[in-house]
Amino acid sequence: MNTQDLIARIKDNDDKVRADAWLSAGPVGAPAVKPLAEVMANGNLEVARAAKHALWKIVRHVGRPGADAEKKPVLAELIALCGDDQPTAVRREVLWMLSEISGDESIDTVAGLLSNDELREDARMTLQRIPGDKSLAALQAGLAAAPTDFKLNIVQSLRQRGVKVPGAPCRKLVPTKKTKVRKGARVDT
């Protein structure tokens, strides 16, 4: 199946045709990445979902052991999808794809999204997951540049990576959300 066939089937009205298409998308590889991302913004909910599933199939296919040659061009396509010209939902999904298969090649791009209010948390988690010194350095640089309301998020990632940040408290056990329900409440019948 080539990219054109894949996209045509992903857009089909029949659930089964779409499902068969995305289940087989893995070997289609890098040429299908950008076209699938475009279909992820399709107004038809199930077509958009099918495109997303197909993209994930490619990521899981090229992530297999011994597939570095196939993975490299897919990574290049995914990194390009992190740009401002892409919808937030697509970029969010791509960040998690990168978290599974990327090495140092995506770090600069992902780190750049630490300053994006909508995507910074996903970018942080992506950097946390990608092993290596470059991602760790990106987190540390990100901490220095982060606004106050985001610093503790990055501290948490550093903690997970084995780096303690002096003077930064862990807020995980601090309760913050109150209920409107009163003690001894009764359910209205």
Place this chain on the structure above:
Amino acid sequence: MRRKDRKVPRRTFLKNAGAAAGVAIGFPRIVGSRVLAAPGRAGANDRLIMAHIGVGGMGGHHLRDMVARMKQGQVQIAAVCDVDENRLRAASETAGPQADVYRDYRYILERKDIDAVVIATPDHWHAVQTVHAAECGKHVYVEKPACCTIEEGKAMVAAARKNRISVQVGSQGRSQPEAYLAYRYLANGAIGHIDKVTCFHYPSPVDKKPVPDSNPPPELDWDLWLGPLRWRPYNKRYCHGTFRWIMESGGGEIRDRGAHVMSCAMWWMGADGTGPVTVEATGTVPTRGLWDSAVEMDVTYSFKNPDWVLTWNQHPDNAVPAEERKEGEDKIIRPGYGAVYHGSKGTFTHWGGDGGTWAERKAREWVPPPGAKDVYESPGHKEDWFEGIKTGKKTIMNIEAAVGVANLCILGNLSLILGRKLEWDQAKQAIVGDEQAHRMMGRPQRHPYHL
């Protein structure tokens, strides 16, 4: 023929020996566990102070159970908590006017008077809340599966050990009377050497009514419901209850029921603390909708030293063993899942494995010969937990065993998602030889809802 009634031993907290602890007979003292007995351990005559986190489906069941125990003087319910205000209101009415109400479970954990918590939130919260509870010195009853990722399981084991709390995971099948009979039957070689266990289950449901994302209803704190999961907009088909069919939370039937059926298998095979060397899954997935867990599925787990094979098979009802019970016997309420044990001298089947476990008649009627080995008989799943709290003994579904079972479920799903066989190193508690799969052993969590 009806099976013989057995007297299942029960423990009570209000012992007549209360005089030794200065307690008058029939007048329970309500004290926190750290006031009496060994540090961090409630005394034999103490009524446990409980709180409930997550009071929906199973959570509501646990709450009603604890209310009954409260009326018997076993526990006191100090608080209930839920992120859905409607459920919280209903739980408040059930629990009684003495119970405080919270949306945020962390208020419960910071209270010094609470001894133990029952956690019945969606699966993606189990690890975080258990670890937090342990770090606050609370004993934990947490619903199954124990965890959603391998790394979560490790963190739960570490936290429970470090903080010396008693954990019971809700695979209550192990505590059912016929589970004891089955285990005793198998442990005494009634079907010989077992080298294969085939679990059967009907398919996971598919979503026939998918809808677009929308705003959450006013009573639901969506941010707190999502908790550690990565951000996504609310969708009506995500909760409540239907989280079970979402891979990142409930993980489908293999995690929902597999955590029960495979729990029995690991226990009866004496395999707690061990793991497979390879896991391979195939299956079908939904063709539309938000739910993405396997519809039909086959997973093969290969164990070494001793060598045996465990399989998990999700197929329509016509592929499962017919139920055995006949007229005059207790009906098997849920015959559609269970397992077949294949031995050198025959086979054995059980149905269920969760709130009900039904054993084949030959196990129920088996009379142990002289010198037969006995096995542990649970006094009841909650009772076994209470005993663990009081004495420090390992519970029947302790966190180590539960994480081992959850790992089987997780690995099965990972193999399916990735479309390839995985190799597992039990000693390292890691997937080996596959960098992508190795990274998927953990999942970064949204701040501040993290381990």
